[in-house]
Amino acid sequence: MSENINGKVVVVTGASSGLGAETARHLSRQGAKVILGARRLDRLAELASELGLDGKAILQTDVSDRKQVRALVDRAVGLHGRIDVLLNNAGLMPSSMLDKLKIDEWNRMIDVNIKGVLYGIAAALPHMQSQKAGQIINVSSVAGHKVGPGGAVYAGTKWAVRAISEGLRQEVKPWNIRTTIVSPGAVATELIDTITDQDVAAGMAKTYEKAIPASSFARVVAFAINQPEDVDINEVLFRPTTQAYRACTDRSPNRCSRLKATPERYADDDETSERRGPHLRQRWTMDCAAASAFVQLEIRH
Template sequence: MNTQQSELPEQAGRKVVIVTGASSGIGAAIAARLVAEGHQVVAGARRTDRLRALAERTAEAAASSGGGLQPVRLDVTDRADVAALVQATRERYGRLDVLVANAGVMPLSRLDSLLVDEWDRMIDVNVRGLLHGIAAALPVFTTQGSGHFVTVASIGAHQVVPTGAVYCATKYAAWAITEGLRQEADPSIRVTTISPGVVTSELADTITEPGAAEAMRTYRAHAIEPDAIAHAVSYALTQPADVDVNEIVVRPTRQR
């Protein structure tokens, strides 16, 4: 990331936002919406080609809104990588207002399939990745006396389904960590959990177990678009400073 100093002037409602997992799906939709609303978005993910394409797609909206999107390669499982991104963002823009912890993976499988490497990957991305973001941004928010954590969890944080034991466990952990952060953090720091239901995304593409993949095709027959989740994030960010939206659950009307 280019750390050349170019502080962003404070303007009412305009925020500096890091979005992880921004290369596709919900993360890309969140980044695009926030750029269109005039925010400066630092979009982090491993697939930098996707991020560059996202920057191109949002360039017109950025020009008209005064926002912007900076693509940055990021691996949330690397604690030093996350810390460096937060530091570089603060150096470049003078502050960090929001961290949207969206990066996640979902290779569902039955426990008796013993796909331990995939379990480890979910724990690394969905849980450790979130903790790395908190560890990097919390001191910044505390020093500033303001900041907003937004965690993208899942409806899986509230229910367990066959093939989803480990995934749901990681998302419950994400919910629990974020709720604990809300209770412990200084009142000047806002904390929000967004729990999506079935959303059109690439998450299911990582499923390698045939039975789980087939079940997911049926389960995802009725899905909402990622911008529905982006809209929920926007709602949480635009509330007055004394209003903390703790959790929003968003799912298709046909998902029961």
């Protein structure tokens, strides 16, 4: 078992399949006390049975409904007296070209991908402030860093998740709360099944031919949670090693295959050594097709 995961109370949204279900499995094996929410209660029940969980550990949850998200978090606190980690994982990706005017799909992505994250924060933050500890992990995407044709609205929601998460990171330092953004690339899940624009669906299917398994995401989440309390993994961007940036399409092959890894250390503007001591962050950026990960961490002294 992982020392800093064992015994932690972890709430996972979108837990009925894909990234959420695989993360629930992985964390449960590491000794975490998982509380799982999703719209498909039958899938949740199957997962709970597989993991040997009590029926109280699952709750039907539509993250676009603030009351349901709050009920999920309150369930965790009611059962275990606290919430250590919230994984805001639920998301949709019905990508389409803007001129297809799939406005209902746009609204649904905004409701789930943005409001769902905000509702999760609203439900968990007061408990974590009271505890003076906790971690909120929000799921963005490679599309939250690069946007391409057909992905405007989805990418917009994932850029929003990153902006919200960075603002949250800066605001919650007084309560010792950690924040993490996880930005996956092509991972094998049901996500692309929601695409109704056939032109976009065909291109996305090609991208996902070499998708990596959902267990890769679960390991990234576990890595972030398992750090000592004074280490905050602010962001992890990962993808299949063979998945290139869209930005590489206009570059020469030689340049696209080159890996650039640049460590930087700097002091945060919003902290002073008089109040909290040196507040250092370190980041590694890896560029182009050979790259498979980006990690940004924060070390609290």
